[in-house]
Amino acid sequence: MYREIEIRDEAQVEKINRLACETPYEVWLSAGDIMLDARSLLGLFALIGQKAHVVVEDYVTPRSFQKLVTKMAR
Numbered sequence: 001m002y003r004e005i006e007i008r009d010e011a012q013v014e015k016i017n018r019l020a021c022e023t024p025y026e027v028w029l030s031a032g033d034i035m036l037d038a039r040s041l042l043g044l045f046a047l048i049g050q051k052a053h054v055v056v057e058d059y060v061t062p063r064s065f066q067k068l069v070t071k072m073a074r
Contacts, residue, residue: 002053005073016072017041028055
């Protein structure tokens with residue numbers, strides 16, 4: 001399952017990282033050929049100013065995934 005978000009600034013990167021660390025499942029961000037673990041703060045800074053896909057495994061419920069993406073996109 002995936003959704004696209006735009007990563008605008010450092011504060012949003014930190015929020016994405018914090019939210020990913022709080023989830024009981026793995027969260028990934030992909031942009032082009034890059035696939036990053038959202039729990040890796042350093043890697044996420046490379047995505048500032050880009051659109052990226054938030055990616056999770058299929059067993060995650062669509063409702064909880066949508067809530068996560070909504071929080072990450074703000």
